[in-house]
Amino acid sequence: xxxxxxxxxxxxxxxxxxxxxxxxxxxxxxxxxxxxxxxxxxxxxxxxxxxxxxxxxxxxxxxxxxxxxxxxxxxxxxxxxxxxxxxxxxxxxxxxxxxxxxxxxxxxxxxxxxxxxxxxxxxxxxxxxxxxxxxxxxxxxxxxxxxxxxxxxxxxxxxxxxxxxxxxxxx
Amino acid sequence: xxxxxxxxxxxxxxxxxxxxxxxxxxxxxxxxxxxxxxxxxxxxxxxxxxxxxxxxxxxxxxxxxxxxxxxxxxxxxxxxxxxxxxxxxxxxxxxxxxxxxxxxxxxxxxxxxxxxxxxxxxxxxxxxxxxxxxxxxxxxxxxxxxxxxxxxxxxxxxxxxxxxxxxxxxxxxxxxxxxxxxxxxxxxxxxxxxxxxxxxxxxxxxxxxxxxxxxxxxxxxxxxxxxxxxxxxxxxxxxxxxxxxxxxxxxxxxxxxxxxxxxxxxxxxxxxxxxxxxxxxxxxxxxxxxxxxxxxxxxxxxxxxxxxxxxxxxxxxxxxxxxxxxxxxxxxxxxxxxxxxxxxxxxxxxxxxxxxxxxxxxxxxxxxxxxxxxxxxxxxxxxxxxxxxxxxxxxxxxxxxxxxxxxxxxxxxxxxxxxxxxxxxxxxxxxxxxxxxxxxxxxxxxxxxxxxxxxxxxxxxxxxxxxxxxxxxxxxxxxxxxxxxxxxxx
Numbered sequence: 320x321x322x323x324x325x326x327x328x329x330x331x332x333x334x335x336x337x338x339x340x341x342x343x344x345x346x347x348x349x350x351x352x353x354x355x356x357x358x359x360x361x362x363x364x365x366x367x368x369x370x371x372x373x374x375x376x377x378x379x380x381x382x383x384x385x386x387x388x389x390x391x392x393x394x395x396x397x398x399x400x401x402x403x404x405x406x407x408x409x410x411x412x413x414x415x416x417x418x419x420x421x422x423x424x425x426x427x428x429x430x431x432x433x434x435x436x437x438x439x440x441x442x443x444x445x446x447x448x449x450x451x452x453x454x455x456x457x458x459x460x461x462x463x464x465x466x467x468x469x470x471x472x473x474x475x476x477x478x479x480x481x482x483x484x485x486x487x488x489x490x
Numbered sequence: 491x492x493x494x495x496x497x498x499x500x501x502x503x504x505x506x507x508x509x510x511x512x513x514x515x516x517x518x519x520x521x522x523x524x525x526x527x528x529x530x531x532x533x534x535x536x537x538x539x540x541x542x543x544x545x546x547x548x549x550x551x552x553x554x555x556x557x558x559x560x561x562x563x564x565x566x567x568x569x570x571x572x573x574x575x576x577x578x579x580x581x582x583x584x585x586x587x588x589x590x591x592x593x594x595x596x597x598x599x600x601x602x603x604x605x606x607x608x609x610x611x612x613x614x615x616x617x618x619x620x621x622x623x624x625x626x627x628x629x630x631x632x633x634x635x636x637x638x639x640x641x642x643x644x645x646x647x648x649x650x651x652x653x654x655x656x657x658x659x660x661x662x663x664x665x666x667x668x669x670x671x672x673x674x675x676x677x678x679x680x681x682x683x684x685x686x687x688x689x690x691x692x693x694x695x696x697x698x699x700x701x702x703x704x705x706x707x708x709x710x711x712x713x714x715x716x717x718x719x720x721x722x723x724x725x726x727x728x729x730x731x732x733x734x735x736x737x738x739x740x741x742x743x744x745x746x747x748x749x750x751x752x753x754x755x756x757x758x759x760x761x762x763x764x765x766x767x768x769x770x771x772x773x774x775x776x777x778x779x780x781x782x783x784x785x786x787x788x789x790x791x792x793x794x795x796x797x798x799x800x801x802x803x804x805x806x807x808x809x810x811x812x813x814x815x816x817x818x819x820x821x822x823x824x825x826x827x828x829x830x831x832x833x834x835x836x837x838x839x840x841x842x843x844x845x846x847x848x849x850x851x852x853x854x855x856x857x858x859x860x861x862x863x864x865x866x867x868x869x870x871x872x873x874x875x876x877x878x879x880x881x882x883x884x885x886x887x888x889x890x891x892x893x894x895x896x897x898x899x900x901x902x903x904x905x906x907x908x909x910x911x912x913x914x915x916x917x918x919x920x921x922x923x924x925x926x927x928x929x930x931x932x933x934x935x936x937x938x939x940x941x942x943x944x945x946x947x948x949x950x951x952x953x954x955x956x957x958x959x960x961x962x963x964x965x966x967x968x969x970x971x972x973x974x975x976x977x978x979x980x
Contacts, residue, residue: 455493456556461622464610467507468626471603474514475633478596479648 326367333360342409351389358382369441372448499554502539502546502568503609509535510602517595525594529583532598536576536605543569551976557616562976563827564613566969567746570834571608574738575601577838577949581845582731584946593637600637601735604630608743615678615754617666620747624662624707628655631740635728647727654710654720662707668700669755678754685755689767701771704751705778711744712808714782722789725801730848733797734841737804742834745811749823753977756818768818775816780910782809787917791924796844796854799925803880806914807833813895813911817902820974825894827970832891832960836879839953843873846946847929856925861933863926869947870929872954877922879957882915887960894967 337357341350358381365374451457497504509531516528543565551561582597607626614620632655636648672688673681685697709717725733756768786806793799811833814826846869851858863870879888892915899907960966 454556455496458557458618460555460557460610461616461619464606464619464622464626467510467603467606468622468629470514471600471607471626471633472629474596474599474603475629475636478593478633479636479639 323367326363330360330363330367333357334364335360342412347393348390351386351393354389355382355386358386370444372444375445496555499546499549499552499560500558501542502572503558503606505535505539505542506602506606506609509538510599510606513595513599513602526583528595528598529579532602533576533579533583535602536572536579539605540569540572540576543572557614557619558610559614559616561613563746563750563973564976566973567612567742567830568609570746570831571605571612571739571743574742574834574838575605575735577842578731578734578739580945580949581734581842582729584845584943585729585731585849593639597634597637597731600630600634604634604735605739608739611743611747612750615750617669617676617678617681620678620751621659621663621666624711624744624747625659627740627743628659628711631655631736634732634735635724637732638729641727643727644729645727647724650720650727651724654717658706658710658717661703665700665703665707668696668703672696672700678751682755682757694767698770705774708744708748708751709778712741712748712811713805714778714808714812715785718782718785718805721805722793722798722801725804726795726797728797730797730841730845733800734838734845737800737841738834738837741804741808742830745808745830746827749815749826749974750977752815752818753823753974757977772816772818775812775818776904776907779809779812779816780907782806782812783911783914784809784917787914787921790921791917793921794856796848796856796859796925799856799921800841800844803918803921804837806918807837807880809914810892810895810911813899813904813907816904816907817898819902821898822902823974823977824967824970825891825898827973828963828966829891829895831966831969832879832887832957835953835956835960836876836886836888839872839876839950839957840880842946842949842953843869843876846943846950847873849943856928860928860931863929864933866947869950872950873929874926875954876950876957877926881919881922883919885961886957887963887966888957889961890963891966 334357337353337355337360340353341357344350344353358377362374362377362382365371365377452462453459512535513528513531516531517523520527546560546565547562547569549560551559554560579598579601582594582601604627607623607628607630609623610619611623611627614623632648632652635651636645638644639648669681670676673684675681675684688696706717709715710720713721725736728736756771783806786802786804786809790799790802790806793802811826811829814822814824814829816822817825846866847859847862848854850862850866863873875886879886882888882892892911896908896911899905899911
């Protein structure tokens with residue numbers, strides 16, 4: 320039990336602290352890395368709750384995919400001119416978001432959560448998902464078809480992004 | 491059913507999936523490949539898939555591999571989609587890409603991927619599979635519209651299609667998730683039974699919201715009001731072969747899937763004596779049908795660009811199809827299915843004729859078509875016949891298709907809708923005449939005679955002959971009846 324509490328505190332500190340740092344830090348690159356810490360913290364929270372697949376997806380998609388996209392964007396398009404002072408704007412954003420946070424906390428505090436000791440032990444979901452995806456009578460067809468769908472999207476994207484072939488290629 | 495049996499049932503899908511990959515690899519393996527070769531591979535695969543689909547029509551019904559549904563309705567419209575995609579592919583192969591063959595292989599691959607998406611869209615009761623197919627077809631269409639990226643219109647049209655398409659499919663996905671919550675299953679048949687129970691207990695909003703959200707998704711695909719904005723611009727910006735795919739294959743697939751969704755989902759309620767609760771649905775659909783027909787035909791009247799005219803015309807035809815859907819019953823669905831089949835054949839011919847004429851005249855403006863009917867009488871006369879079918883004049887299949895729709899609407903108590911449809915038919919006649927008239931006027935300029943494009947000519951003449959032959963309407967009616975019966979919720 321104490322291990323769980325310890326892990327929970329650690330991961331939530333990572334998630335909240337990373338988010339705060341991302342908001343308030345002066346450098347955009349540092350903010351992006353702080354966001355990475357926040358994403359990993361959230362993944363840890365999922366893991367703590369026994370949602371292993373969700374945790375892996377969180378790392379793959381957010382930390383591995385979306386954040387890398389942010390970083391590429393930041394590095395390819397350097398900010399021009401005087402950077403706005405982040406402190407004041409972030410403060411305004413926090414103030415604007417505060418009512419939502421208060422509402423959510425109040426809402427969560429009102430709900431009754433039952434007795435935690437009666438909850439079943441979490442079991443791993445990866446195995447179940449993997450079996451479901453590859454069982455012929457399960458999700459095999461959509462799973463396989465999704466790969467062709469993504470291939471089509473990829474071909475379209477590559478064709479549109481590719482530089483035109485030299486003119487002498489014409490017959 | 492063993493895995494091998496399932497593969498036999500899914501032969502058309504398997505052929506297309508493998509064929510698409512072969513097309514993609516063709517130019518890499520054979521460095522000296524001619525531009526038309528990948529198209530020929532694609533055409534062969536479509537022919538093979540069509541052959542197996544034709545066989546499958548007689549095989550009865552089965553749930554294959556859990557989520558794929560094989561029945562007459564699905565297979566019939568899959569066949570229609572495969573054939574219309576083959577027509578689009580023939581146009582694509584007859585077309586020339588200005589800078590070399592850039593984009594040819596991609597176009598062929600994307601066409602095949604789109605057809606595969608349409609196959610899964612049409613052949614399932616499962617909402618997950620349906621959505622995947624819907625997206626697969628949509629993604630292929632977005633890319634196809636923009637495939638001639640060197641033309642400014644094309645890129646703009648691609649962005650428009652993508653933005654509208656993504657918005658509407660997002661709305662539809664939200665509707666699907668609500669349906670999953672409502673029915674506790676992704677299978678439309680089970681959701682239908684649960685929906686009937688929910689409706690019987692007086693909860694209407696829970697059904698109305700997903701209904702409207704699904705309407706947004708299919709509304710985009712069929713371009714009916716108020717989701718039609720993209721259609722004229724996208725039709726204008728895409729090349730004629732892609733327009734053929736958009737106006738026929740994509741539209742027929744979306745329309746037939748819409749029939750299946752409504753049949754599976756709401757028909758259980760209709761059977762259970764919930765006609766009164768579902769009456770607003772009928773009114774909504776009828777109002778959309780009326781507005782779509784009128785706006786489409788009115789807007790088509792003053793178009794000067796051939797593609798734009800076809801775009802608005804296709805919007806209007808979607809409205810006619812919706813008349814049958816709005817009746818939410820067996821006879822309405824039969825009429826709608828028959829109309830869809832005839833519309834597909836007619837539109838294949840018209841777009842092929844438009845392709846031929848615009849390549850001969852070197853422009854997409856109506857006035858550049860002057861005199862082409864005199865110099866190319868076969869295509870000119872065939873186009874007139876096809877336009878007659880579009881309007882619904884005898885002796886063409888279009889006459890009975892429209893007649894049947896109007897009769898069913900009249901019997902269903904939607905007399906005002908019949909009036910609107912009549913008015914819209916007159917407008918259709920006017921813009922069809924505007925399209926046909928310059929063909930037989932004296933030409934002002936002499937044109938250089940290029941290649942004779944015989945496959946395209948054959949396509950136009952063949953479609954016209956088919957439309958006339960199907961004036962003997964019984965086979966179409968039989969197909970439509972069998973297809974609606976196989977949805978079996980009536």
